[in-house]
Amino acid sequence: MNPSSTSLTRVLQDAIHTEQDGPILRVHLNPARQDDTLSVAVLDSLLALLDGLHERPDVRVLVLSSLGEDFCLGANRAEYEAALAMDPSGAVLRRIGDKAQRLCHAIENAHAVTIARLHGKVIGAGLALAAYCDLRVGADSCRFRMPEVGLGLPPAWGGAMGRLVAEAGAARIRELMLTCTDFDAATAHQLGILHHVVPFSQLDRAVNAWTGPLLRRAPEALVLTRRMLAGYARADRIADVSLLDSHLLTGQLIPGAHKNNAPAI
Numbered sequence: 425m426n427p428s429s430t431s432l433t434r435v436l437q438d439a440i441h442t443e444q445d446g447p448i449l450r451v452h453l454n455p456a457r458q459d460d461t462l463s464v465a466v467l468d469s470l471l472a473l474l475d476g477l478h479e480r481p482d483v484r485v486l487v488l489s490s491l492g493e494d495f496c497l498g499a500n501r502a503e504y505e506a507a508l509a510m511d512p513s514g515a516v517l518r519r520i521g522d523k524a525q526r527l528c529h530a531i532e533n534a535h536a537v538t539i540a541r542l543h544g545k546v547i548g549a550g551l552a553l554a555a556y557c558d559l560r561v562g563a564d565s566c567r568f569r570m571p572e573v574g575l576g577l578p579p580a581w582g583g584a585m586g587r588l589v590a591e592a593g594a595a596r597i598r599e600l601m602l603t604c605t606d607f608d609a610a611t612a613h614q615l616g617i618l619h620h621v622v623p624f625s626q627l628d629r630a631v632n633a634w635t636g637p638l639l640r641r642a643p644e645a646l647v648l649t650r651r652m653l654a655g656y657a658r659a660d661r662i663a664d665v666s667l668l669d670s671h672l673l674t675g676q677l678i679p680g681a682h683k684n685n686a687p688a689i
Contacts, residue, residue: 439465454492489541496550528582552584563624574604
């Protein structure tokens with residue numbers, strides 16, 4: 425392995441931290457507690473992990489959480505700017521968007537039941553990532569926001585708009601996306617974005633309350649049920665245009681493609 429490959433491997437390993445407890449795989453974002461965004465390294469690491477799960481039928485439950493102050497503050501906008509500086513045509517940026525799409529689909533189609541353990545701020549792409557998990561529990565101090573429109577961007581990360589509409593309903597998601605209003609854990613629970621809200625100190629207990637019954641179920645029955653649920657959720661959409669998300673995001677960010685006078689928020 426050449427030095428550059430070694431360096432890349434180290435970066436990917438540092439982007440997430442995993443620990444396996446029998447059939448439960450715990451995946452932690454931001455293990456260095458320095459960056460709560462979804463960088464390309466995080467996307468690559470999660471994609472590699474989920475791809476490898478196909479050969480690991482022993483993993484039946486995946487718990488996604490973060491070791492940082494917040495669960496996730498969204499996509500890494502500095503990387504978007506760097507991608508456009510590297511390639512003004514937007515091709516590099518589009519590939520980043522495509523990775524987000526593949527990641528969300530990989531979570532949705534994994535054989536393991538996925539649980540999002542949320543705390544702190546859950547913003548933009550972080551909310552999208554959590555929405556693709558089967559079960560979601562959040563600390564009562566969680567704050568949520570979809571800030572994309574306020575930043576002059578379309579809400580086009582990972583194909584999440586369709587998922588959020590299916591999970592929480594078009595009317596409320598429309599309001600929250602257009603106004604960029606932040607909302608608390610109680611509201612997220614009311615919308616169906618969170619299944620349970622508990623004090624931060626009880627998050628692990630809430631996760632364990634799910635994992636116990638899940639592990640007592642027949643594995644293939646769970647896999648089939650997950651896929652049936654995903655199929656029925658997709659059937660609510662006349663057309664799935666999420667494959668265009670990376671193109672929409674790229675087109676909006678290319679200099680000269682639009683005039684953005686919106687303030688940063």
